[in-house]
Amino acid sequence: MTTVTLPTVSPPPGRYAVAPGRSFAELTAYYGPLATLRRRVTLTGASLTVPESESESVSESGSLSEAESISDSEGARPVFRFDLAGTMKASLVSEHVEPLADGRHLQLLADLDVRGVAFPVLLRLRVVRCAEDRLLVVGSTRVSYRLLRRATGFRLPWSRPATRMRLLLAAEFA
Numbered sequence: 001m002t003t004v005t006l007p008t009v010s011p012p013p014g015r016y017a018v019a020p021g022r023s024f025a026e027l028t029a030y031y032g033p034l035a036t037l038r039r040r041v042t043l044t045g046a047s048l049t050v051p052e053s054e055s056e057s058v059s060e061s062g063s064l065s066e067a068e069s070i071s072d073s074e075g076a077r078p079v080f081r082f083d084l085a086g087t088m089k090a091s092l093v094s095e096h097v098e099p100l101a102d103g104r105h106l107q108l109l110a111d112l113d114v115r116g117v118a119f120p121v122l123l124r125l126r127v128v129r130c131a132e133d134r135l136l137v138v139g140s141t142r143v144s145y146r147l148l149r150r151a152t153g154f155r156l157p158w159s160r161p162a163t164r165m166r167l168l169l170a171a172e173f174a
Contacts, residue, residue, distance in 0.1 A: 029162035
């Protein structure tokens, strides 16, 4: 019998940035099944902050209190940040990162900040490669154009009708 060790999803603790030219973002607008707009968006910056896993502190009674265990589990999650420019001037900051069951996918609950208004999105990332000093991810999120327009005021040109939008992100953190 052969034992296979799967790589871990997150790199060692630290702050990782994206090298210039090693990432891209694409915005696609759909009207029904048709893509009415597909445009690369300038990714001005992206970062990944992996906190150090703090050793669990034990209280005087010898047990870990419920409040301490919740704060430790929330504080030990990585934080992704993507800054976009061009057609969509926005930033996407993860609030909660959850590894999925297969170990090669991450699910991010994030806020898409457009014009100072936070719009919640669900971003699914596939970990393409994870090494000691690199993390290569590809992912996308779909949002309703109507809800995004009403909440943030973001508008496409009138000649580009849309019912939903997709934001595709690819980044190599090093």
